[in-house]
Amino acid sequence: MTEKIVFISHPYYAINNSSNNLRIYKKSKNSNNWYYIQCKSIEEYRTKLRKYILGFYEYTRDEKKAHYTLNDVLKKNDDNSSMFDYFMGGKKSEEVMQNNKMFREKMAMLKDASYLTDNKVKKMQLDWCKYIENSNIQLSVLSFNQKYIDENINIKDLQKIITTDVLPKFFGYCGYENPKENLEWIVALHNDRDNNYHFHIAWIEKKACYKNSRGNLGYRQKLLLKQDEEIFLKRQVGLAIERKKLYTPKIIDLNQNLNALKSYFNKNDLNFTLKNMNEYHLENDMVELGFYLNRLRTENRKYIKYGSIKDDELGVYIKKIAKDIKSKIFQNPEIKKIKNDIDKSINNINDLIESFDEKNSVNKEFSPYKNSLIDSKLDSTDKYIMNSIINYANTYFRKNSKYKIEDLISEISYQEFRKKYLKYENKPIIRYKISLIKNVLDENKIKSQVEKALIRITKKQEQVVDKFYEMFERN
Numbered sequence: 001m002t003e004k005i006v007f008i009s010h011p012y013y014a015i016n017n018s019s020n021n022l023r024i025y026k027k028s029k030n031s032n033n034w035y036y037i038q039c040k041s042i043e044e045y046r047t048k049l050r051k052y053i054l055g056f057y058e059y060t061r062d063e064k065k066a067h068y069t070l071n072d073v074l075k076k077n078d079d080n081s082s083m084f085d086y087f088m089g090g091k092k093s094e095e096v097m098q099n100n101k102m103f104r105e106k107m108a109m110l111k112d113a114s115y116l117t118d119n120k121v122k123k124m125q126l127d128w129c130k131y132i133e134n135s136n137i138q139l140s141v142l143s144f145n146q147k148y149i150d151e152n153i154n155i156k157d158l159q160k161i162i163t164t165d166v167l168p169k170f171f172g173y174c175g176y177e178n179p180k181e182n183l184e185w186i187v188a189l190h191n192d193r194d195n196n197y198h199f200h201i202a203w204i205e206k207k208a209c210y211k212n213s214r215g216n217l218g219y220r221q222k223l224l225l226k227q228d229e230e231i232f233l234k235r236q237v238g239l240a241i242e243r244k245k246l247y248t249p250k251i252i253d254l255n256q257n258l259n260a261l262k263s264y265f266n267k268n269d270l271n272f273t274l275k276n277m278n279e280y281h282l283e284n285d286m287v288e289l290g291f292y293l294n295r296l297r298t299e300n301r302k303y304i305k306y307g308s309i310k311d312d313e314l315g316v317y318i319k320k321i322a323k324d325i326k327s328k329i330f331q332n333p334e335i336k337k338i339k340n341d342i343d344k345s346i347n348n349i350n351d352l353i354e355s356f357d358e359k360n361s362v363n364k365e366f367s368p369y370k371n372s373l374i375d376s377k378l379d380s381t382d383k384y385i386m387n388s389i390i391n392y393a394n395t396y397f398r399k400n401s402k403y404k405i406e407d408l409i410s411e412i413s414y415q416e417f418r419k420k421y422l423k424y425e426n427k428p429i430i431r432y433k434i435s436l437i438k439n440v441l442d443e444n445k446i447k448s449q450v451e452k453a454l455i456r457i458t459k460k461q462e463q464v465v466d467k468f469y470e471m472f473e474r475n
Contacts (some may be wrong), residue, residue: 004121004143005142005143005144005237005238005241006141006143006144007140007141007142007230007234007235008140008141008143009138009139009140009224009225009230010025010138010139010140010141011025011136011137011138011139011173011223011224012024012025012052012136012137012138012139013025013136014132014133014134014135014136014137014219015042015045015046015049015132015133015134015222016134016375017134017136017219017221018041018221019223020037020042020045020350022038022040022041022042022044022045023036023037023038023039024036024039024045024049024052025039027201028142028458035237037470038061041186046120046133047186048133050129050132052081052082052083053083053084053128053129053132053137064216075212080127082121083128084108084116084121084124084125084186084201085121085343086200087107087108087116087186087188087200088104088105088107088108088116088118088121088188089104089107090104092190092192096192097458099192100191101190102189102191104118105117105118105189106187107190108188109160109163109165109185109186109187109189110157110185110187111163111164111167111168111180111184112164112182112183112419113163113164114162115189116186116275119207126183127184127206128184128204130304131184131204131205131206132204134205134208134219135204135205135206135219135220136204136205136221136223136437137203137204138201138203138204138223138225138414139200139201139202140200140202141198141199141201141257142162142198142199142202142233142237143196143197143198143199144196144197144198144203144241145195145196145243145349146191146195146196146197147195148241149197149241150236152241152242153240153241153242153243153468154172155189156189159187159189159199162187162199162237162239162240163185163187165240166233166236166237166240167179167185167187167201167203169236170232170233170236171183171185171203173229173232174210174225174387175210175211175218175220176205176209176210176211176214176220177210177211177217178209179247179261180207180211182205182207182209183203183204183205183206184203184204184206185201185202185203185204185211186200186201186202186203187199187200187201188200188201188225191437192201205219205220235353238353239353242352249347250348250349250352251349252345253345253346253348254349254374254377255343255377256340257341257342258336258378258381260341261339261342261381261385262331262381262384262385263337264332264334264335265384265385265388265389266388267388267392272444273329273332273335274286274329274333274388274389275392281328282325282328282329283355285324285325285328286392286393288321288392289321289322289389289393290316290331290393290394291327292321293318293390293393293395294392295314296309296314296318304389304390304391304394306319306383306386306390307383307387308324309390320434322386322389322393323391325393326372326377326385326386326389338393346374363403365367
C-alpha cells in the first residue's frame with residue numbers, strides 16, 4: 001500500500017555538541033547512504049555551518065549535485081542563498097513558482113502562524129547562528145499524497161494546524177519542555193511536484209530544554225528521531241487531516257457518553273444517583289466514608305478533593321472506601337450501559353487510528369498506542385466522579401435547610417456510629433441502622449434524638465419538627 005504520509009528527518013550537529021565529530025552530513029537522492037564534509041577543527045566547522053545558515057545551503061536530492069565540494073557550492077551561491085532562502089522558494093524558477101501558485105513570502109510559516117518575510121530573515125539568520133553553538137538543527141520533510149489531502153482538508157489550513165498545534169505536541173512528546181517558549185521552528189509548504197505536497201520543517205532549541213533520562217534539562221544530543229517519535233507525529237498529522245470528516249464525530253460521541261456518565265454524579269441533575277441509594281450496604285459505606293472524612297474536615301476545609309487526600313493510613317483507607325462505593329454504583333444497569341457505550345466510542349477511535357497506521361505502514365509493535373486526548377478525558381471524568389463521591393459524603397451530615405426523612409435517618413445513624421465507634425470500630429453499622437429505622441417507623445421513643453438531629457441539620461427547626469410530627473400522626 002502506498003503511504004499517504006511520509007516523514008524523513010535530517011539533523012545537523014551543534015558546534016558544541018559533545019557528540020560532534022566535525023562532519024557536515026548530507027544524504028543523496030533516493031538513497032540511504034550518507035556522505036559528509038570532514039572539518040579539521042571546531043572553528044572550521046563553525047564557519048561552514050554558519051555559511052549553511054547565512055549563505056551556504058544545498059538541499060538537493062540530485063546525487064551529482066550532492067557531491068559538489070563546499071567551494072564549488074559557495075562559488076555558485078549568492079549571499080541570499082541560505083536555508084531560509086530555500087524555505088522561501090529561492091532555488092525555484094519564476095516559472096515553477098507561478099505555475100504552482102507559490103509566493104515567496106507566503107510559503108514559510110513561523111510558530112506563531114505568521115509568514116517568514118524577507119525583512120525577518122536577517123535577524124533569524126543571526127539568531128540561529130547563535131543557537132547552533134549549542135543546539136542541533138533538525139531538518140525534516142513531511143510529504144503527502146496530494147489527492148489524499150485535497151479530499152479531506154485545505155492544504156493551507158493543514159500547514160497552520162501542523163505549525164501551531166501538531167508540532168508543539170510532537171516536541172513535548174519528544175521530551176522538550178515548554179516548546180512554544182524554548183524552541184524556534186519553521187514549516188514551509190512546497191507543492192512543485194506531481195501529486196505531492198510537502199512541508200520542509202526545521203527546528204532548533206533557543207536554550208536547553210530537553211529532559212534527559214535523569215530528568216535534567218539540557219540540549220538534545222541524540223539527533224536521529226526514535227521510531228515511536230516519528231509514528232507519534234504521523235498519527236497526529238493523520239488525525240489533523242481526517243479530523244473534520246472522521247475523527248471529530250467520534251470524539252463528539254465519546255464526549256456525549258462521558259457527559260451522560262457524569263450526570264449520575266452531578267447533584268443538580270435528575271440522574272444524580274448518590275442521593276437515591278437504596279441498598280443498605282452502599283448506604284453504610286457512604287456513612288462510614290462521611291465519618292472518616294469528618295476527621296479531615298475543618299471550618300477552613302469544607303470541601304475535600306479526592307486528589308488532595310494524603311496517602312497516609314487514614315487517607316489510603318478513605319480512598320479504598322470511595323473506590324468501593326464507585327465500584328458498587330457502577331453495577332447499576334443504566335451506568336453499566338453508558339460505560340459500555342464509552343468503551344465502544346474509544347474502540348471506534350482506536351480503529352480509526354489503526355487505519356492511519358495501515359495507510360502509513362506503521363510497525364504493529366507500536367500498537368496499542370497512547371492516546372493522550374482520550375486518556376485526559378477519561379482521567380478528568382474519573383476525577384469528577386471520585387470528587388463527587390467524596391464531596392457528597394463530606395456534606396452528608398451538614399446542616400441544610402432542605403431536608404428529607406432520609407436526611408434525619410442518616411444524621412441519627414451517623415451519630416449512633418460516632419457514639420459506638422470506639423466500641424465497635426471494626427464492626428458494621430447495619431444492625432444498628434436497621435434497628436433505628438424500625439424504631440423511627442414504629443414508635444415515638446426516638447423523638448428526642450430526632451429533635452437533636454433536626455437542630456443540627458436546619459435553621460428552621462420548629463417548622464421541620466412540626467412536619468415531622470405530622471408524619472408520625474398520619475402513620
